[in-house]
Amino acid sequence: MLRFVVFVIIYLVLGFYSLQAIKTASRHAWVYYTFIVISLIVVGNFIFQFTLGSSDGRVLSRPKSYAFGFFLALLSFQLITILFLFSEDIFRFFSGMYQKIFGVDREFTLPERRRFLSLVALGIAALPFGSLLYGMYKGKYNFKVLKYNLEFDDLPDDFDGYTLTQISDVHSGSFDDETKISYAIDLINKQKSDVLFFTGDMVNNKAEEMKPWMALFSTLEAPDGKFSVLGNHDYGDYVDWDTEEEKAANLDDLKKIQKEMGFDLILNDSRYLERNNSKIALVGVENWGRGGFKKSGDLKKAAHNIDKNDFKILLSHDPSHWEDVVIHDEYHYHLTLSGHTHGMQFGIEIPGWIKWSPIKWRYKYWAGIYKELGQFINVNRGFGFLGYPGRVGIWPEITVITLKKKAIA
Numbered sequence: 157m158l159r160f161v162v163f164v165i166i167y168l169v170l171g172f173y174s175l176q177a178i179k180t181a182s183r184h185a186w187v188y189y190t191f192i193v194i195s196l197i198v199v200g201n202f203i204f205q206f207t208l209g210s211s212d213g214r215v216l217s218r219p220k221s222y223a224f225g226f227f228l229a230l231l232s233f234q235l236i237t238i239l240f241l242f243s244e245d246i247f248r249f250f251s252g253m254y255q256k257i258f259g260v261d262r263e264f265t266l267p268e269r270r271r272f273l274s275l276v277a278l279g280i281a282a283l284p285f286g287s288l289l290y291g292m293y294k295g296k297y298n299f300k301v302l303k304y305n306l307e308f309d310d311l312p313d314d315f316d317g318y319t320l321t322q323i324s325d326v327h328s329g330s331f332d333d334e335t336k337i338s339y340a341i342d343l344i345n346k347q348k349s350d351v352l353f354f355t356g357d358m359v360n361n362k363a364e365e366m367k368p369w370m371a372l373f374s375t376l377e378a379p380d381g382k383f384s385v386l387g388n389h390d391y392g393d394y395v396d397w398d399t400e401e402e403k404a405a406n407l408d409d410l411k412k413i414q415k416e417m418g419f420d421l422i423l424n425d426s427r428y429l430e431r432n433n434s435k436i437a438l439v440g441v442e443n444w445g446r447g448g449f450k451k452s453g454d455l456k457k458a459a460h461n462i463d464k465n466d467f468k469i470l471l472s473h474d475p476s477h478w479e480d481v482v483i484h485d486e487y488h489y490h491l492t493l494s495g496h497t498h499g500m501q502f503g504i505e506i507p508g509w510i511k512w513s514p515i516k517w518r519y520k521y522w523a524g525i526y527k528e529l530g531q532f533i534n535v536n537r538g539f540g541f542l543g544y545p546g547r548v549g550i551w552p553e554i555t556v557i558t559l560k561k562k563a564i565a
Contacts, residue, residue: 164199167231171195174234177241180274195230202227213361213395218332221545222292228544229288233281240277291501291546297336298551299343299539304525306532307562308490312434312467316561321349321378323554324473324495325357325387327540329365334372340539340554341372347556351429352378354419355495355536356387356443356473361395363410374417380429384419385440386410387473387496388449389542422471424458429469437466439489445496446476453477459487469493475521475535483529491532491557498538499523499550513550523550 171192178191205223216224321344331337344352359365366373376382390410397403414421422440429436439462444453453472462468468489472478475494482489499522503513515522523537537553 164203167195167199170231170234170238173241174237177237177274177277180271181278198223198226198230212329215329215360215389215394216543218330218545221330221543224543225288225292225545229285229292232288233285236281236284237277240273240280287548288544288546291544291548293546295547295551296501296541296545297333297340298547299340299554300551301343301347301554301556302524303556303558304534305558305560306491306525307560308467309562310467310490311559311561312431312436313561314431314434315429315436315467315559318351318431318436318559319347319349320351320353320469320557320559321347321554322353322355322493322534322536322557323539324355324493324536325498325538325540325542326354326366326373327357327360327389327538327542328369329360329362330541330545331369332545337369338372340552341375344554345375345377347554349378349556351380352376352382353471353493354382354384355471355493356385357389357495357538357540358384358387358410358414360389360542362392363406363413366410366413370413370417376418382417382419383427383438383440383471384414384421385471385473386421386423386442386452388443388445391443391450391452393450422458424452424454426458426460426462428462435466437462437468438471439468440471441477443473444477444481445474446480449474455481455485464488475519475533478533479520479528483531489531491534491559493534493536493555494521495536495538497522497535498542501538501541501544501547501550503548503550505549 175188175191179188182188202223205220209217209220209223211217211220323344390407392403392406395403395406397406411421420427422438424442425440427438429438439458441453441455441458443450445451464487468487470482470489470492472482472492472494474496478492478494482492497515497519500513500515503511503515505511511523513522521533521535523535526533526535534555534557536555537550539552539554541547541552
């Protein structure tokens with residue numbers, strides 16, 4: 157309880173400081189009172205949701221995630237405003253000291269300067285504030301189809317031009333708009349790929365989160381099948397179960413749900429995709445993540461039924477597995493498909509110019525196509541969202557990859 161008291165005090169101090177900027181920039185009392193009311197509602201809802209609000213697990217429920225999202229937006233507004241005003245106050249302090257020490261009568265600051273800085277601060281602070289609100293309202297469902305052509309020397313001839321669609325990190329427990337999800341499912345089917353892959357995190361906490369969306373996801377189509385693996389959220393590790401039997405039953409339910417939707421769930425095992433007289437080995441591992449994440453993935457076990465010389469596609473949820481294990485394995489995995497990072501759901505991407513997100517400080521391979529030691533990985537930015545209920549700059553992704561036989565020079 158003490159931490160919330162301290163939290164409220166700090167929040168109110170930040171709000172009071174920001175209010176001074178609003179008062180300096182505007183002469184209308186209703187503007188001040190509106191800011192005060194909104195600030196109190198946001199912090200009140202945040203405290204309520206994180207103390208008395210219901211939860212099915214440690215991953216944020218929809219009400220909690222929205223409470224967090226609104227709080228984050230308002231906090232960003234306050235912090236940027238304070239950054240400007242605090243710098244002005246520091247200037248005023250030292251200028252005052254200079255005047256007092258040297259007996260200078262000239263005034264270093266003017267009310268007009270303070271008002272100008274307040275206006276600038278509020279204008280700049282409005283950018284992240286508006287972006288975070290937009291990300292919650294529209295950005296999280298701003299689905300993008302990203303297409304890549306990848307060339308390989310040893311791709312079987314019959315698979316030249318073969319297309320695959322990858323989605324990842326559905327996090328169905330976060331969904332709140334059936335129309336938008338239906339649009340995305342249609343968008344996936346419009347790609348008309350030969351095969352469909354899902355690379356983990358179907359739910360946030362429990363298998364039951366996927367049940368309202370089963371009918372929609374069952375309509376996904378691919379002539380050569382739909383294949384999937386598990387992600388770290390799929391095991392029920394973010395719920396304090398009463399018994400291990402309940403936890404095991406939850407995982408069994410999720411496996412049944414995936415089967416009923418038409419997905420072939422690959423658990424440290426392999427399959428073959430066949431076309432005419434050629435084949436591609438499809439390998440799927442359970443989740444393996446660096447640090448404290450579950451390490452159930454067993455690459456050796458998964459590949460025990462395939463040949464070393466097969467052309468191989470690997471499904472592995474966490475890209476740290478590729479970096480730490482896969483690219484150094486004695487088997488050459490031509491293409492690995494991962495997800496997990498979400499691109500942090502926040503960043504800046506301008507194709508051909510810039511690709512940046514704070515997640516790059518944790519994951520070397522965090523979004524898009526990478527190549528190391530002659531092997532490719534695609535890290536999908538994710539279909540859904542988690543925690544912050546939105547996306548800013550890093551949009552939900554549907555990946556379409558075309559495999560090409562490299563021409564002989």
